[in-house]
Amino acid sequence: MNTILRVAGLHAGYGAGDILKGIDLELAQGSIMTIIGPNGSGKSTLVKTLAGLLPARQGSIELEGRPLNGLGAPRRVLEGIAYVPQEYNVFRNLTVLENLKIAREFMGAGRREKRVLDEELEQLFPELPRHYRIAAGNLSGGQRQMLAFACALTVRPKLLMLDEPSAGLSPLLTIEVFNKVEQVNRMGVSILMVEQNAIESLRISHECIVLAGGRVRACASAREILGMKDLNSFYLGDASNRI
């Protein structure tokens, strides 16, 4: 299977110290990879760096073999990367329709298309058109998450990165969110997902990496990680469980 994302020796951080201390990972085209790890392990920093919001201090990032280092976030969007942040992932003071229009206008879909959601996305997010005139800040947490997904998908990215998509959602909504993630993946979009809800996210994933202390502690198939007896110690980055 082709590799869509290749990261090698990635260092990044805030201020003087590095939070990511040499990350290597490869994501196969069409697959879902979950990144798990304890708080402060660098999960969100990793996806922010890949999205271009934080500069890489060392190492390389390639999407389909094309280097992304040096490109800012908006250029990476045009290369095919879409990123849904954990919080504040919609423009709260803009309406749902305006959020979708911005995605279409600036993420590379072209401005001529009148419909903000194509048929496939309308089927995937049937509730959204009913809320077009509502300010996105007035949506419920689950609805906001759906809008953020829809915005990220308007241009059919090659790689969708999700930072804790189930954060703050009820168990029922969490299941719905993961169902959507699976459906999006079936549309041919490769997915890299940071998630605290390890068990649920691993159930729909193909691959998993465990981060701890800014380093990859383990990289294995999601099934292998799920099958581990002591997932908790693994989840917390116990190096003795290295695969």
Place this chain on the structure above:
Amino acid sequence: MLQTAFNGMVTGVIMTLPALAVTLLFGVLKFPNFAVGAMMTVAAYLAFALNAQLGWPLAPATAVAAGAMGVLCIGIDQVTFKPLRERGAITLMVASLGLGFILENLARFAYGNSARSFDLELARPFRLVGVRMNQEQMITIAVSAAAMLAMWVLLTRMPMGRAMRAVADNPSLAQVRGIETPRVIRWTWFIAGALLAVGGVLIGMDRALEPPMGSNYLISVFAAAILGGLGSPLGAFAGALVIGVVSELSTLVIAPNYRIGVPLVAIAVILVFRPQGLFGQPYIRK
């Protein structure tokens, strides 16, 4: 009283454009730009040079001054504010105070302290329902209304306007939605510069051209923007009208010299009881 209210409304209308510029700049760049008064002064003198010195009609002189001020503001941002962007709002605000002094004194250096006026054909005032109105006031209302309509169309109907609101709402999300923030910042400065230029010309028509003409309006303009809610264009419009009318009506009960107290009281009251202003969103700190 009706006459006073009408005069106040015109004063408020004059302030809508600079208040809108303040609120746009604050929304996108997150700092209060205290150089807006001096920017209005410089732009008004630019229009004066074309109108009174080169003999152009005031309308094209204002249009050219607006374009020139827009470009000048982009240049000012590149030289003054861009290098300080990472240092926070206080640093940028202090820089804007210094820039205001420089710009105002450049105008003073070029044209001196004496008051000047635009070359406008005199027209007889007329009366409508007992209220005396003059040509300058009508022009002010028409130009401001047209500018506000253009801003509404820009901000709600055009991609760049939406992008400006998106950057004001959430700058990092705007980046991952493909919006080039530096381009949005340039457009914001251009539009703010053009609004300030038109505002400067309207002030010059209403009063006279003199170096402190813009800074005399500074407190009222900020009061209007804060009352309406910093970052809210609709709020800037409503805030300017309220401040203008209330300031003018206050002269019925207090000496006109103390009129400047009205916007200051308005700022104090609004910050205590509704810090986000009439139309602003409550500030959420992450």
